[in-house]
Amino acid sequence: MLLMIFLSLLPIIFLQEPSTEPNNSYLAYGVMALIIVFLLLPLFGMRYEIGEHFLIVRIGHIPYGKIKLEDITQVERSYNPLSSPAASLKRLFVKSKGKDLLISPANEKEFLRLLKTHNPNIKVDISDKNNWWRFWDWDV
Secondary structure: OHHHHHHHHHHHHHOOOOOOOHHHHHHHHHHHHHHHHHHHHHHHOEEEEEOOOEEEEEEOOEEEEEEEHHHEEEEEEEOOOOOOOOOOOOEEEEEEOOOOEEEOOOOHHHHHHHHHHHOOOOEEEOOOOOOOOOOOOOOO
């Protein structure tokens, strides 16, 4: 990830046109600082908070999404590599009436137990079967 950050900043650093205006340099470095902050944000941890009425997803201290617990209809296993607030490729796909999320809680069994206590109607389909594309039961 650090290599990706470094490579994404190289064009900005080396292709920046020399300017007699010092404000242009400040703007360029400000943009680079914002890019670095947003790329490093996932390193501050992702949290999935189950409250009285909502499942809240936070990346660092920034709220990413919120789903009503009563709207969640199904939770199933997913290995979908789409961008999402999940630190692993072994994910849970949370389906709801309004919004769907791919997440990867550290303790899936406890997470699912808490979800089911708030909404017992949630259908859970979590299978860790080794399919042809998985050589071992990796937690990727």
